[in-house]
Amino acid sequence: MKAISTEIRTIDTSSGTIRYTFERKEIKNINLRIRHDGQVFVSAPDSVSQTTIDAFVAGRKDYIFHTIADFQQQDVPCSEMQYVSGENVTFLGKNLRIKVEKDSREYVSSDGIYVFIHVKRPDYYNRKKNLLNSWLDEQRRAVFGEIMQDAHNRFTAYHVALPELRLRNMTSRWGSCQPKQGIITLNKRLIEAPKSCIEYVVFHELCHFVHPNHSKQFYTLLQVMLPDWRERKTLLERCVAI
Template identity: 45%
Template sequence: MIRSVEVDAGIIRYALERKDVKNINLRVRADQTVYVSAAKSIPVKTIDALVKNRAAYVLKSLNAFEKNAEAKKDERKFVDGESVAFLGHNLRLKIFQSAKRHVECDGSFVSLFVNDSKNMDEKRGLLNRWLCSEFKKVIEEIVSAFYPKFKKYGVEYPKLHYRTMISRWGSCQKKSNSLTFNTALVAAPKSSIEYVVMHEFTHLLQPNHSKKFYQQLATFMPDWEDRKRRLEGK
């Protein structure tokens, strides 16, 4: 069973398993999932309250795992011909030595102009900054297009944040009216990115994954399931 609780910093989603145990056991896993086991006799409200009380620990652990994942995620070699996933397409990398660092993209190739073509950190930093910048442009464009659907419900224009995540494509913090998106989405087709934006936007109206949430999501985006399947490669 997947449950969620709202805390000051946002929403914590956790998997609840009923087991023959005496206490409520909470663990934050390396894949950034929160797991709780508890006896069937313990009310869900009591379990939710415990998760809320331990929110600081949960969020600190999730943040630590995210930072660790970010440090390990980039295994590219940054050589000519290497594939770069970008908005559902595979671009080919080209490396050029240049006095002025910049990036050019023609839809087939992404060219890095660097001071030192052998410097891995320089190439990695330049490409990642470009990907992040392009990703932010896409998200801002989609949010601007979708916002009128939510403005009529009294939703203020959300604050946007970007970070590396392992197990989530996005998150919504209703109290702070902010949406956070996984930077790895830059590799996904734009139609799937639109699904993630709409999903998180809908959480500003319906914080839980209730029946009403999915009904409202389907009203805003009737083909959301197809977009989700494409995102997950199914």
């Protein structure tokens, strides 16, 4: 097994200095990724020289600086939601606006623009939080479940049984799977992402039921199943930061 070496590199360009974390990987091309916090990550195969990599990064300076600026302008989500009217909930790539309504019957509904929290006591924080979270879980089960069913139809030729869907709060991954047990676990925060991004995660996990590791065959299958998976992955990383 090869040791992973990570290096911080700095290059000066006419637009400013770019600092990036560099890693050698067994991949085909040079990869550049910008995280929401503005950190730049670059990986490349052994065959590419450091000069070529620096030139590659420098050649993308405008993209890098624009993307970092975009991320800085985006509102930093308030870590503690208050569950009051006017607040936003990110749902399938869109912002739904919360409207709290005093009602004798307690439930949550949405018209695609607003999410209405009907509650007996609008000042009861915990009640509103629980109502909204239960509703979001219902939506996750419905949306992720439907995506999984559709995606699974493409895997019947590989004798993959429909996996059991589990939801979890995950801090560093979008999904995981246990092919032998027939389980796919999805990060709850995926509900914030556009549907195309959720599909990407589901297809990725389903491909593991055929090829457990990130082997060449795994990526070949993913490419056949979802030719634009890279674009979807990029969109996901841009839309939702974990």
